[in-house]
Every structure is written in structure tokens, then in C-alpha cells.
Amino acid sequence: MDKDAILNGLENAIVNGKKAEAINFAKDALSAGIKPLDAIDAGLIKGMMIVGEKYAAHTIFLPQVLLAADSMYGALDILLPHIPREAAAKRIDMVIGVVEGDVHDIGKNIVKTMFTAAGFNVHDVGRDVPAEDFVEASKANNAQLVAMSTLMTPTMDSMKATVDALVEEGIRSQLKIIIGGAPTSQEFADEIGADMHAINAQEGVAKAKEAL
Amino acid sequence: MADEMNHIERAMAGLSNQPVDRLLTYPLAMGVCRRLINGTGITYQEWVSDPKKFAQAFIEGQRRFDFDFAIGLMDLSVMAGDLGAHVRMDEQNTPFVDDPLIKDIEGYEKLEVPNIKDPKTRSYVLVEGTGMFVEALGKEVVTAAFLEGPLLALTQTRGAEFVFKDMYDNDSSRKAVHAALKTITDYDKEMVKAFAEKKPAGLVWDYLWGSYSCLGDTEYEEFEGDYKYAGCLNELVQKEGMANCIHNCADLPHLDTQIKKWKPAIYSMAYYPLIPGSPSAKEVIQNGYADVSLVGGNIDPQGFVRWKPEKMEEVTKKLCNEVLTELKARGLGGRYCIASGCEVPPALSTKLENIQACVDATKKYGVWA
Numbered sequence: 001m002d003k004d005a006i007l008n009g010l011e012n013a014i015v016n017g018k019k020a021e022a023i024n025f026a027k028d029a030l031s032a033g034i035k036p037l038d039a040i041d042a043g044l045i046k047g048m049m050i051v052g053e054k055y056a057a058h059t060i061f062l063p064q065v066l067l068a069a070d071s072m073y074g075a076l077d078i079l080l081p082h083i084p085r086e087a088a089a090k091r092i093d094m095v096i097g098v099v100e101g102d103v104h105d106i107g108k109n110i111v112k113t114m115f116t117a118a119g120f121n122v123h124d125v126g127r128d129v130p131a132e133d134f135v136e137a138s139k140a141n142n143a144q145l146v147a148m149s150t151l152m153t154p155t156m157d158s159m160k161a162t163v164d165a166l167v168e169e170g171i172r173s174q175l176k177i178i179i180g181g182a183p184t185s186q187e188f189a190d191e192i193g194a195d196m197h198a199i200n201a202q203e204g205v206a207k208a209k210e211a212l
Numbered sequence: 213m214a215d216e217m218n219h220i221e222r223a224m225a226g227l228s229n230q231p232v233d234r235l236l237t238y239p240l241a242m243g244v245c246r247r248l249i250n251g252t253g254i255t256y257q258e259w260v261s262d263p264k265k266f267a268q269a270f271i272e273g274q275r276r277f278d279f280d281f282a283i284g285l286m287d288l289s290v291m292a293g294d295l296g297a298h299v300r301m302d303e304q305n306t307p308f309v310d311d312p313l314i315k316d317i318e319g320y321e322k323l324e325v326p327n328i329k330d331p332k333t334r335s336y337v338l339v340e341g342t343g344m345f346v347e348a349l350g351k352e353v354v355t356a357a358f359l360e361g362p363l364l365a366l367t368q369t370r371g372a373e374f375v376f377k378d379m380y381d382n383d384s385s386r387k388a389v390h391a392a393l394k395t396i397t398d399y400d401k402e403m404v405k406a407f408a409e410k411k412p413a414g415l416v417w418d419y420l421w422g423s424y425s426c427l428g429d430t431e432y433e434e435f436e437g438d439y440k441y442a443g444c445l446n447e448l449v450q451k452e453g454m455a456n457c458i459h460n461c462a463d464l465p466h467l468d469t470q471i472k473k474w475k476p477a478i479y480s481m482a483y484y485p486l487i488p489g490s491p492s493a494k495e496v497i498q499n500g501y502a503d504v505s506l507v508g509g510n511i512d513p514q515g516f517v518r519w520k521p522e523k524m525e526e527v528t529k530k531l532c533n534e535v536l537t538e539l540k541a542r543g544l545g546g547r548y549c550i551a552s553g554c555e556v557p558p559a560l561s562t563k564l565e566n567i568q569a570c571v572d573a574t575k576k577y578g579v580w581a
Contacts, residue, residue, distance in 0.1 A: 061428045063376040153514045154559035
């Protein structure tokens with residue numbers, strides 16, 4: 001199979017949410033001598049961008065997006081270990097999580113997928129995450145971006161606690177903070193000292209890229 | 213201006229599209245009213261574990277705020293908890309599932325309808341507690357039970373992300389999702405019948421996943437809209453003598469299905485001004501949805517935490533003006549209830565005076581002059 005056929009296969013496997021196919025095309029890419037970064041850029045990212053556009057246009061919905069994301073991660077597991085260390089080091093590290101007291105992580109996971117597709121090294125600290133864990137992960141990974149979400153109003157205060165903790169630990173100035181989730185807004189981001197608010201994953205990626 | 217109708221007269225007029233003295237109002241203040249019990253309030257654990265305490269919050273809320281409705285929302289983890297998922301109970305935070313029950317595809321088929329007559333279940337507390345506040349308030353306001361729809365209860369039991377993937381991952385996972393939905397629909401049927409014995413005027417479904425941010429028409433029809441799920445449940449509510457009502461606080465609700473097709477007596481919804489396409493009160497009325505149902509909404513719930521009462525009054529006034537203008541332009545009666553788009557946050561930081569400000573402002577600015 002030639003290079004274009006493999007990259008098209010990767011892209012289509014992502015768009016159609018076929019994880020097994022995505023994994024197989026990722027293996028084919030390596031066997032055919034395609035650089036892993038090329039396979040990611042011209043296959044996976046291209047596919048995920050199409051998925052993002054279709055989701056934004058409401059022509060596909062969460063089930064299809066989540067299956068596409070699963071397929072992308074399956075292929076990434078094959079490709080990432082083969083990326084040269086110097087190339088991997090150029091990727092921007094970020095920490096993402098749902099703040100303490102909230103376990104709603106479906107939105108966070110979609111945002112994580114889109115940031116991964118956009119070339120970020122995403123360190124996912126999970127859900128119901130205390131402020132100190134955001135701090136620890138940011139330090140450990142030398143993060144340039146922290147992304148936080150919450151779906152519930154009562155746990156919005158945990159976002160402020162996290163921003164405060166980053167300030168207290170002296171690392172706030174080294175990174176940007178973006179927040180999201182149904183009850184949040186730019187006004188709230190300003191109020192708690194975060195840099196940005198995004199209403200969806202695509203806007204989040206665009207704003208973060210612009211800010212970094 | 214003093215009210216000219218009592219709460220029930222006003223609600224009945226609104227429900228039957230007749231003129232009202234003023235717009236109806238019901239900020240969705242449920243869990244937050246536990247703070248009124250015993251003067252100092254009680255914890256969530258206490259509130260959701262004892263039918264008398266559950267009912268007392270609605271009674272105290274009515275005495276304090278003078279609402280037009282009483283709707284028995286507890287939280288959205290009642291059914292998942294009774295099915296076997298682990299529910300975390302913080303002292304002052306809404307209980308939520310922190311460890312789903314269903315861990316794999318086989319788990320869907322192992323679900324069993326719990327014994328809702330067992331006093332240890334929260335389903336029992338919910339039904340009995342609803343009965344108690346219906347008895348106490350039923351002659352004063354329109355009362356309604358509140359129940360999670362099958363897909364919502366399933367996503368709480370398995371985790372939404374897994375359910376959405378399992379819907380279309382492969383044939384066996386899709387079949388398993390349907391098997392679980394059938395079990396939960398049976399559970400819902402038992403709950404509907406149990407509620408009906410308590411004689412609330414209505415029953416409100418939470419059909420949260422009917423949202424274009426989550427599911428398209430095809431997906432929603434297959435996994436909730438179908439007659440074997442929501443369709444037969446809506447019918448059962450009416451057959452059992454209750455008004456069928458729906459709450460959906462999602463950003464892009466399936467209004468054509470949930471209002472125009474299902475024709476609920478009341479439809480409660482939110483508004484997300486930042487999200488393109490999220491329908492405002494004006495758009496909802498202009499597009500004919502208030503022709504079909506009494507619509508409730510759409511004040512930002514976080515305003516009850518963050519705003520000062522003056523701002524709440526201003527926002528409520530603006531919404532009253534918007535709604536009155538549009539209802540009159542369309543030749544409708546009192547087909548809108550000034551409410552929060554979703555539950556008033558039950559946190560300690562919610563300002564009770566904002567609930568009062570919303571009710572008072574509706575009485576002042578919602579007058580049908």
C-alpha cells in the first residue's frame with residue numbers, strides 16, 4: 001500500500017470511528033517507513049479536524065465523536081513511541097482535569113481529544129481533582145497550559161482554588177489557564193484570575209494556540 | 213400589585229392557555245430549601261434519606277417564598293444509586309455517582325429493577341416524601357413528582373461517555389444498551405405508578421440527553437424517543453391521572469420532539485446565551501412551543517449565587533417584559549413560568565434573598581396589564 005493510501009486509511013478510520021482499522025493503518029504506516037509525525041499530522045489530526053467540524057455543524061454527535069477519539073488514541077498508542085525525542089520535546093505540555101467535587105468528565109475528554117489532535121502533550125489528571133494535584137502535575141510536566149472544567153455551579157469555587165494554588169506555588173506566571181463547562185464564562189474566568197474561557201473544544205484549542 | 217388569583221387558579225389558567233393576573237413563577241429551589249429546615253438547615257445526607265425531611269424542605273420553601281408550584285426533584289443519582297452505583301454524599305453538595313455500577317458490556321444485561329418499597333432505597337424516600345409534600349401543599353399549589361428518564365438513569369449508572377460509545381461500537385454493545393434501557397424503563401414504570409398513588413397533579417421527566425450537543429434526531433429516537441421508552445412512559449403518566457411534564461436543561465434541546473411531538477403540559481428549559489442556537493424565551497414563544505406547552509425558564513441558575521438581589525430583580529424584570537410582549541403578540545394566555553433554567557444551586561453560597569427577589573419581581577413586573 002502506498003503512503004497516500006495509508007494516510008487516507010488512517011484519516012477515514014478516525015472519521016468513521018473504527019479503532020481496529022486505525023490501529024492497523026498506524027502499524028502499516030510504520031512498516032511503510034512513514035514518519036510517525038507525518039502519520040499523526042496527515043492522518044489522525046486531519047481526521048479529527050473533520051470530526052470536530054462535523055460535530056460543530058451538528059451533522060455528527062457525541063457517540064460518533066467519542067468513537068473517533070477512541071480510534072485516534074488507539075493509533076497514537078502505536079505511533080507516539082516512535083517519535084524522535086527531539087520532535088516530541090517540541091510539543092506543548094498541558095494539564096487538563098475536572099476540578100474537585102465534580103465527576104462530569106465527558107466534556108473534558110472531548111477537549112482533551114481536540115488538544116491532542118492539535119499537537120499538545122496532554123496530561124490528564126482526571127476528574128474530581130484537588131487543586132494541589134493540578135499544581136503537582138503542572139510542575140512535573142513543565143506545563144505551559146492548564147485547562148479546567150466543571151459542569152456544576154457549586155464546584156466553580158474549586159476553579160478559583162486551583163488558580164490560587166498555582167499562584168501560591170509561584171508557577172502561575174509560567175502558564176496560561178483556560179476554563180470551560182456549562183456554568184462558566186469569560187466574566188467568571190476574569191473574576192478568578194484565569195486567562196481564557198472557551199465554549200467548546202475547538203474554540204479552546206484556537207484560543208490556547210493564540211495565547212501561547 | 214396584589215395577586216388577584218391564587219396559585220392554583222393561576223397555574224390552571226396558564227396550563228389551559230387562559231389569561232392570568234400575572235406570570236407564574238417557580239425558581240427551581242429544591243435542595244436549597246433544606247437550608248430552611250430547623251432554622252439552621254440540614255445536610256444533604258439527612259435531606260435525601262428521610263421522606264419527612266425531604267417533604268419539609270418544599271413546605272418550608274413554600275412558606276418562605278410563596279411559589280406557584282412545588283416539584284419534587286431530589287437529585288439525578290437516585291435511580292443509579294438504587295440500581296447499585298455508588299453515590300457520594302457530601303454534606304452540602306448535590307449527591308452524585310462517583311463509581312458507576314456497569315463496568316463492561318455484560319453489566320448492562322445484569323441490571324435489575326430494585327424494590328422501591330424498601331425504605332432503605334432513595335426511590336422509596338423520593339416517592340414517600342413526594343406524597344407528604346403533595347398532601348401538605350396540594351390544595352395550595354400545583355404539585356409534581358420528578359423522575360429521571362431511562363437514558364439519563366442509564367448514563368448515571370454506566371457513565372455517559374461509555375454509554376454513548378457503546379451505542380454504536382458494535383452490534384452486541386448496542387443490543388446491551390437497549391437491554392439496560394428496557395430494564396430502566398420498567399423501573400420508571402414502577403416509579404410512575406408509585407407516584408400516582410400519592411396524587412401529585414403532574415410528573416416531570418428529566419429527559420436531559422435530548423440535546424443536539426449530544427445526540428441527533430436519529431440517535432435520540434433510537435435510545436430514548438422510541439415508543440418503547442419515553443413514548444410509553446409519557447403515555448403511562450397520563451393514564452395514571454397525572455399531567456405529563458418535561459424538564460431539560462441542556463443547551464440545544466430537541467424541542468420538536470419533546471414539545472411538538474410529546475405535547476407535555478409543562479416544559480422547563482434553560483438558556484445559554486453563549487451557545488449559538490440556544491433558544492431564548494422570545495424564540496421559544498415565537499416558534500410556537502408555548503402554543504403547545506406551558507414553558508418554564510430561563511434565568512441563569514448561577515445568578516442565584518453570584519448576583520445581588522438588585523441584579524436578580526433586573527434580570528427577572530427583563531425576562532417578564534420579553535415574555536409578556538411575545539405571549540401577547542402571539543395571542544396566548546399565561547403560557548410562561550418565570551423560573552431558573554435548572555435547579556437553583558443547592559450550595560450554601562446560594563443567596564436565599566435572590567430566590568425571593570425573583571418571585572417578588574415576577575409579582576411586580578409579570579402583571580398582565
